[in-house]
Amino acid sequence: MAVQVNDLDAAPVGACCSIIYSHPLATWLIGESFHPGGLALTDELARLAELGPGKRLLDAGCGRGASTVHLAESTGCEAVGLTLESDGVERGRQLAEARGVQDRVTFVQDDIMHMDTATGIGGFDVVLMECVLSTLEQKPESLRQLYRITKPGGYIAITDVTVSGELPRQLQGSIGAALCMADARDLDEYMSMVEEAGFRVREYRSAKEAVHQLIKKIGTRLMIADAAIGLGSLVVDRSMIVEARDSLKLANKLVDDGTLGYGLIVAQRVG
Numbered sequence: 001m002a003v004q005v006n007d008l009d010a011a012p013v014g015a016c017c018s019i020i021y022s023h024p025l026a027t028w029l030i031g032e033s034f035h036p037g038g039l040a041l042t043d044e045l046a047r048l049a050e051l052g053p054g055k056r057l058l059d060a061g062c063g064r065g066a067s068t069v070h071l072a073e074s075t076g077c078e079a080v081g082l083t084l085e086s087d088g089v090e091r092g093r094q095l096a097e098a099r100g101v102q103d104r105v106t107f108v109q110d111d112i113m114h115m116d117t118a119t120g121i122g123g124f125d126v127v128l129m130e131c132v133l134s135t136l137e138q139k140p141e142s143l144r145q146l147y148r149i150t151k152p153g154g155y156i157a158i159t160d161v162t163v164s165g166e167l168p169r170q171l172q173g174s175i176g177a178a179l180c181m182a183d184a185r186d187l188d189e190y191m192s193m194v195e196e197a198g199f200r201v202r203e204y205r206s207a208k209e210a211v212h213q214l215i216k217k218i219g220t221r222l223m224i225a226d227a228a229i230g231l232g233s234l235v236v237d238r239s240m241i242v243e244a245r246d247s248l249k250l251a252n253k254l255v256d257d258g259t260l261g262y263g264l265i266v267a268q269r270v271g
């Protein structure tokens with residue numbers, strides 16, 4: 001088995017989800033696209049936001065640039081990927097080169113709250129935000145920033161974790177933060193924030209089927225990881241696998257009872 005992880009303990013579990021997702025084991029469990037629904041849901045957002053050739057896309061909180069590069073390739077748009085991590089910028093650039101779209105794709109390491117318009121940030125037809133809003137401490141302020149850099153008539157296209165009611169204590173700490181749940185809101189609250197920032201919601205829906213699919217995929221991979229630990233080809237503390245499986249089981253139950261979900265919002269800047 002090709003997965004070799006021997007420094008999992010070095011990853012600060014209490015840190016923001018983006019640090020967790022930089023870990024190779026997380027990439028192996030989830031894939032390069034760090035959100036439920038993967039690139040199929042990204043395509044749906046792009047279609048609803050009328051992304052196409054010649055249009056300018058900002059992938060705000062782009063992770064390793066999987067959606068940024070995919071959309072540049074599939075729609076012919078020009079894309080900027082914005083992320084907090086330097087390794088995201090590096091990985092994104094490598095991916096863009098590998099797919100031959102480096103002339104239309106740029107990666108910038110910056111914070112949504114302090115975007116430097118001198119670096120070409122601004123005048124976007126579409127702002128994409130997948131599994132990012134839930135993680136932001138300053139949600140309304142960040143949405144207002146994104147409004148400013150969206151062209152009149154342009155769109156903000158969001159998918160994110162939704163939480164209605166209270167999470168069980170096990171998911172309120174670092175595991176909840178790692179899974180983007182800790183400060184997630186319900187779909188109505190996200191929509192109110194988007195509208196208060198100046199956008200008009202054009203489409204919204206629950207996409208909770210995507211969470212079930214992701215949980216199933218991670219569950220299968222955890223079984224493989226467990227087997228690999230048994231064979232000595234994966235060096236990870238087995239208790240982490242057990243803990244992750246317990247959290248997944250709990251998350252599945254929460255999706256079933258409606259506490260946990262995933263939502264899609266596409267909104268337009270009218271003024």
Ligand SMILES: C[S@@+](CC[C@H](N)C(=O)[O-])C[C@H]1O[C@@H](n2cnc3c(N)ncnc32)[C@H](O)[C@@H]1O
Nearest residue numbers: 018033034035061062063083084111112130131
């Ligand atoms: C869960 S990952 C999602 C990555 C990507 N959107 C995807 O779906 O594959 C969260 C991303 O949001 C980024 N992020 C979080 N807060 C941010 C901020 N204030 N400014 C810019 N990026 C931010 C992180 O750097 C990370 O890349």
